[in-house]
Amino acid sequence: MSDFRQQALDYHALPTPGKITIEISTPAETHKDLALAYSPGVAEPVRAIAENPDDVYKYTAKGNLVAVISNGTAILGLGNLGPMASKPVMEGKALLFKRFADIDSIDIEVTHTTTAEFINTVANIADSFGGINLEDIKAPDCFEIEQKLIERCQVPIFHDDQHGTAIVTAAGLLNALEVQGKDIAKAQIVCLGAGAAAIACMELLIKCGAQREHIYMLDSKGVIHTRRDDLNAYKALFANNTDKRTLADVIDEADVFIGVSGPDLLPADLLARMAPNPVVFACSNPDPEIKPELARATRDDVIIATGRSDYPNQVNNVLCFPFIFRGALDVRARMINDEMKLAAVEAIRTLAKEPVPEAVLVAAGVEKLEFGREYIIPKPLDPRLKPRVAKAVAEAAVASGVARIQMPLNYMMAAEA
Numbered sequence: 001m002s003d004f005r006q007q008a009l010d011y012h013a014l015p016t017p018g019k020i021t022i023e024i025s026t027p028a029e030t031h032k033d034l035a036l037a038y039s040p041g042v043a044e045p046v047r048a049i050a051e052n053p054d055d056v057y058k059y060t061a062k063g064n065l066v067a068v069i070s071n072g073t074a075i076l077g078l079g080n081l082g083p084m085a086s087k088p089v090m091e092g093k094a095l096l097f098k099r100f101a102d103i104d105s106i107d108i109e110v111t112h113t114t115t116a117e118f119i120n121t122v123a124n125i126a127d128s129f130g131g132i133n134l135e136d137i138k139a140p141d142c143f144e145i146e147q148k149l150i151e152r153c154q155v156p157i158f159h160d161d162q163h164g165t166a167i168v169t170a171a172g173l174l175n176a177l178e179v180q181g182k183d184i185a186k187a188q189i190v191c192l193g194a195g196a197a198a199i200a201c202m203e204l205l206i207k208c209g210a211q212r213e214h215i216y217m218l219d220s221k222g223v224i225h226t227r228r229d230d231l232n233a234y235k236a237l238f239a240n241n242t243d244k245r246t247l248a249d250v251i252d253e254a255d256v257f258i259g260v261s262g263p264d265l266l267p268a269d270l271l272a273r274m275a276p277n278p279v280v281f282a283c284s285n286p287d288p289e290i291k292p293e294l295a296r297a298t299r300d301d302v303i304i305a306t307g308r309s310d311y312p313n314q315v316n317n318v319l320c321f322p323f324i325f326r327g328a329l330d331v332r333a334r335m336i337n338d339e340m341k342l343a344a345v346e347a348i349r350t351l352a353k354e355p356v357p358e359a360v361l362v363a364a365g366v367e368k369l370e371f372g373r374e375y376i377i378p379k380p381l382d383p384r385l386k387p388r389v390a391k392a393v394a395e396a397a398v399a400s401g402v403a404r405i406q407m408p409l410n411y412m413m414a415a416e417a
């Protein structure tokens, strides 16, 4: 067994199985404590909440609690491996919520037969949480699931593989194009993958200025085009009237390649045919569409990003989901809307252009990080992400009318100091 594989298994097995635990936040040492925590004291908040439902935020953990919910149908780029196999990833997201945004989070893996069953399960428990982070649910089911849950639930429903990925991709791509001296409105974009991440990434890039007719999208059968009769409604929005059928047919002179598909699907000879100064986001996890070593060996004018922590330019939804939920929870947003997503794009993008604190350099194990080819997007361990992104998102929620409360006084000022 490889060293890294054994290390990863040990990390998950020790010191106790898994990556998360639950701790109590109030004293429970004396009879008096127990009388307050449980019977008879617990009856008081029960009565208060029954009288005024908003008091649930005052007397329970709901306001800082997010459920990470999956059915394991699209686990990273590993495919449909079922609910239990998805549990390490969902615990991982819970770990990231806590580590980066101090949000308590619990993973829930749902076994179901129909989409309606999954929707009912989540809708019926949603009120227990301040928000729901849907994760690793395959397309096209994920689109219907998210839409129906948004309609039925009073708390934010956010499919991270769609919108978290799209927000980080948009932030990174706008910066990468700036470095390469290209205009998003003119960029020719090839998107390999036509699932949850791909559709959402392209829709958000269009909101950021990309032209739909400049995008070629491909699924496992090749180019999405108007003469195909096997397209779902989401793919159909990207159908081109074209005779091109394969990645090799569409890659010539492309400015941008976004990979949200699977490992090693962009061969070096096709990368070589892209336009001068191309941008390649090979975001499939854990193995990218092209390895950065190979991409750089193929051409030195490329900006390459992956979803992994062990290369420069990590385009991964971890840069977004903890912070977008932080902002949404802090103003009790009913939903996460486009205004909040675009505010997150701008906050992430802007941060990459600022000088990087020493602590971030140390954590990244590098001497220098400066906006440019090797640093188009902030590092996940950058402590400025939380105050910047959360504040931008909370302000956008208030301004767009989906917040239940006003901005907290001096919001995030201590975290930014």
Ligand SMILES: NC(=O)C1=CN([C@@H]2O[C@H](COP(=O)(O)OP(=O)(O)OC[C@H]3O[C@@H](n4cnc5c(N)ncnc54)[C@H](OP(=O)(O)O)[C@@H]3O)[C@@H](O)[C@H]2O)C=CC1
Pocket (backbone or CB within 6 Å): 073, 074, 075, 076, 077, 078, 136, 137, 138, 139, 160, 161, 162, 165, 192, 193, 194, 195, 196, 197, 198, 218, 219, 220, 221, 222, 259, 260, 261, 262, 265, 283, 284, 285, 286, 306, 307, 315, 316, 317, 318
């Ligand atoms: N870096 C990041 O932050 C993130 C990365 N991802 C990565 O993106 C990938 C897709 O995830 P997600 O969208 O959730 O999954 P989905 O199952 O929703 O979509 C997968 C898509 O990939 C397509 N695909 C599979 N094999 C090929 C191939 N050989 N050529 C072209 N397209 C192919 C599928 O085609 P078809 O429609 O024909 O089945 C489908 O459209 C994963 O590798 C995941 O790790 C996802 C989210 C975040």
Ligand SMILES: CC(=O)C(=O)O
Pocket (backbone or CB within 6 Å): 075, 076, 077, 136, 160, 161, 284, 285, 307, 316, 317, 318
């Ligand atoms: C990062 C992530 O969410 C994924 O690869 O599915």
Ligand SMILES: [Mg+2]
Pocket (backbone or CB within 6 Å): 076, 135, 136, 160, 161
């Ligand atoms: Mg995911």
